Amino acid sequence: MIKLIRVRKLYKSTEAVKGIDMEIREGEILGLLGPNGAGKSTTISIISTLFPPTEGQVIFEGQDIVKNPKAIRRLLGMVPQEIALYPELSAYENLKFFGKLYGLNGAELESKIDEVLNIIGMSEKAKTPVKTYSGGMKRRVNIGCALLHNPKILIMDEPTVGIDTQSRTYILETVKKLNREGMTIVYTSHYMDEVEYLCDRIYIMDDGHIIAQGTKEELKASMTKENTIIINFEYINNNLVDAIKSMQDVKSLIVEGDTIKVTCEKNSNLLQKTLLIAQDLDCVITSFFVKEPTLEDVFLSKTGRTLRD
Numbered sequence: 001m002i003k004l005i006r007v008r009k010l011y012k013s014t015e016a017v018k019g020i021d022m023e024i025r026e027g028e029i030l031g032l033l034g035p036n037g038a039g040k041s042t043t044i045s046i047i048s049t050l051f052p053p054t055e056g057q058v059i060f061e062g063q064d065i066v067k068n069p070k071a072i073r074r075l076l077g078m079v080p081q082e083i084a085l086y087p088e089l090s091a092y093e094n095l096k097f098f099g100k101l102y103g104l105n106g107a108e109l110e111s112k113i114d115e116v117l118n119i120i121g122m123s124e125k126a127k128t129p130v131k132t133y134s135g136g137m138k139r140r141v142n143i144g145c146a147l148l149h150n151p152k153i154l155i156m157d158e159p160t161v162g163i164d165t166q167s168r169t170y171i172l173e174t175v176k177k178l179n180r181e182g183m184t185i186v187y188t189s190h191y192m193d194e195v196e197y198l199c200d201r202i203y204i205m206d207d208g209h210i211i212a213q214g215t216k217e218e219l220k221a222s223m224t225k226e227n228t229i230i231i232n233f234e235y236i237n238n239n240l241v242d243a244i245k246s247m248q249d250v251k252s253l254i255v256e257g258d259t260i261k262v263t264c265e266k267n268s269n270l271l272q273k274t275l276l277i278a279q280d281l282d283c284v285i286t287s288f289f290v291k292e293p294t295l296e297d298v299f300l301s302k303t304g305r306t307l308r309d
């Protein structure tokens, strides 16, 4: 649907995006995951034609939108990171203002505002000034403004930063629902769990580069040759710890209270062997599980840093 080809963006001396290739496919929720300053906002601003790249092409249905931004503008909804609302006006009045900017009027505008208020769950508070809303409610109205003109593609820049859990859940479910109804969504975040929950495919960005891409399953499978097993015992003794440590393929072992956390080579049958050792030493296991790698682990393995560093 949209292809970025060797896109680069310089702000004076800062190279924010360093020659990236990216594809957005029709009907998907695409995630851009990366820490602050990775280049996510710059990338989606270029896709939204807010400004052109310094170099590179952005192709939408055969047309280079760097040269012809109008080819995509009416089809895009952009939810900016900053709240862009008039605080003295109500949700209804803000939506009316933005709807008119999109060329909507009269009964069509009124019915669209009703529909959007319903989608964002703000019908009851529609007539109260925005300045009295919680952060989460403001974010929801911010999203509503981008939905008025029925965009085919919705681009969201960290839409859940600094809000309460209830609004966050509401926003995530709204994104899923919009996508189920056919909207293509580009979702940027530095929250790994949100991207993991929502997105079909993910690009992980860092320092202006794409450092990994794929479905979450592909990303996790590609990053690790290790498994982490967590075993809780009724009681741990030194013999048990020594016996587990001495097994081949054990890479690290951490004891925390009556819990042992073992990292080992993938497919090394360590869990079975550990269970046998515990049985031999009469150590009672109360529970155990194999920890799945997370997207945080992917980022860590590629950069040596956590997403929050």
Ligand SMILES: Nc1ncnc2c1ncn2[C@@H]1O[C@H](COP(=O)(O)OP(=O)(O)OP(=O)(O)O)[C@@H](O)[C@H]1O
Residues within 6 Å of the ligand: 011, 012, 014, 015, 016, 034, 035, 036, 037, 038, 039, 040, 041, 042, 043, 158
């Ligand atoms: N208008 C600007 N002028 C100069 N430098 C900028 C400008 N906008 C962004 N940058 C720099 O470009 C780099 C990428 O920023 P960008 O906002 O695209 O990253 P991001 O991943 O979206 O992070 P954040 O979540 O903090 O916005 C950063 O080093 C940032 O300081």
